[in-house]
Amino acid sequence: MCIMDIMRAIEILQYLQQNHITVFTTNDLSRIIDKSIVYTRKIVGRLPGIMKAERGVFYTEQANIYEISSNIVPFSYVSMLAALRYYDITTQMPIAISVISPKRHRAVKIKGYKIEFTTFKRNLIFGYVRRGNAFIAEPEKALLDSLYYGDYAYLDEALLRGVREGLVNIDKMVGYAQRFNKKALINKLGFFLEFYCGTARDDLLGHRSAGPVYLAKGLTRYDKKWRVHYG
Numbered sequence: 001m002c003i004m005d006i007m008r009a010i011e012i013l014q015y016l017q018q019n020h021i022t023v024f025t026t027n028d029l030s031r032i033i034d035k036s037i038v039y040t041r042k043i044v045g046r047l048p049g050i051m052k053a054e055r056g057v058f059y060t061e062q063a064n065i066y067e068i069s070s071n072i073v074p075f076s077y078v079s080m081l082a083a084l085r086y087y088d089i090t091t092q093m094p095i096a097i098s099v100i101s102p103k104r105h106r107a108v109k110i111k112g113y114k115i116e117f118t119t120f121k122r123n124l125i126f127g128y129v130r131r132g133n134a135f136i137a138e139p140e141k142a143l144l145d146s147l148y149y150g151d152y153a154y155l156d157e158a159l160l161r162g163v164r165e166g167l168v169n170i171d172k173m174v175g176y177a178q179r180f181n182k183k184a185l186i187n188k189l190g191f192f193l194e195f196y197c198g199t200a201r202d203d204l205l206g207h208r209s210a211g212p213v214y215l216a217k218g219l220t221r222y223d224k225k226w227r228v229h230y231g
Contacts, residue, residue, distance in 0.1 A: 008033075009047050022063035022133045023071040026056045053110055066134035069097045069115045072108070076101040076117070077128035077135040080151055083142035086131075089167050090158040100125065100137070100145055118149060127176050140173035147188045148180060152215055156196045163197045170199060183209035191226035 012033060016024070024032075030040040044050065049061045059068050066086065070078050077083075080098040084090045096107075096114040102125050105117040127141030137145060139162055146155055162168030170193065177189050186207045193199045205225075212222070214229045221231040 009043070012043075012047060013049065016060060017062075020133070021060070022067050023053070023057070023059045025058070029058075054108060064132075064134065065097060065111055065113050065115075066136060067132060068110055069099050069113075070135040071133065072115070073099070073101045073103055073105050073117065075122075075125055076103075077125075077137055079128070079137035079142045079145040080118075080149065081146070081154055083137040084139065084146075084154070084158045084162075086136055087139050087142075087162075087167060089139055089142075089162045089165075090154050092154045092157070098151075118145075120145075124148075124180060126179065138172075139168050140176055143168065144173060144176055144180065144185070144189070147192065148182065148185050150215075155192060159192055160196050163199070170201070174201060174204065177204075178207065183207060184213045187213040187226050187228050188215070191223050191228040191230070194226070195223070195230075 012029070015032060026037060026040055026044060029044055030037050033040065044058060045052070050058050051061075053059055053068055053072055057072055066078050066082075070076055076099050078086070078097060079100045081090065081092060081094040082097045085092065085094055096116045099115060099117050100120050101117045102120065102122050104119050107114055107116045109115070127144075128135050128137045143155065143159060143162070146152070159168070163170060174189070177185055186204050187209050190201055190204045190208070193201055208227060212227050212229055219229040219231060222229050
């Protein structure tokens with residue numbers, strides 16, 4: 001890099017740091033420096049301390065895995081076990097960072113983490129908040145996304161701990177569940193709340209699926225009230 005390029009690189013890095021930008025796209029940087037995309041593509045790969053997440057997406061050394069994961073695909077957010085671990089609602093450690101996305105995307109590996117993308121329809125992309133530069137599901141939505149997707153391994157512990165310690169608002173979770181407009185999800189939620197938390201939400205009974213719901217294939221135990229095959 002020539003002297004002018006080095007000076008320009010220092011200015012860019014200072015701008016990113018001062019404005020707390022840890023993840024950005026080529027288009028973002030082009031607007032910041034007011035240069036063409038062609039020029040921006042030439043210099044971004046040479047900026048010290050800047051790593052490439054994938055084509056057109058870059059992050060700084062200060063970026064954490066939640067920030068990187070939730071900024072690869074627009075309008076996506078970290079959810080399920082990774083989000084519940086973020087809030088310390090579960091003691092289980094995720095082997096992958098689960099991202100809910102409106103678009104399909106291949107899994108990627110960054111900073112030693114595998115980032116997996118689960119596609120939801122646009123109307124189900126809600127219930128997340130911004131934490132720094134990361135987008136993370138609220139605890140209630142992370143639990144519901146897990147129920148909806150069928151990732152149950154950690155749910156009993158997370159739901160019980162979240163409710164007991166006041167980290168999960170049951171009324172908010174019920175409201176979010178109704179926004180899904182999926183009757184089988186109501187069966188699952190009603191069952192998990194009553195079976196694991198001792199909280200009977202009989203107001204949901206009229207919204208259940210008429211047919212049985214299976215938590216997994218081959219399960220023989222059956223909860224008649226919530227029409228759920230389990231255990």
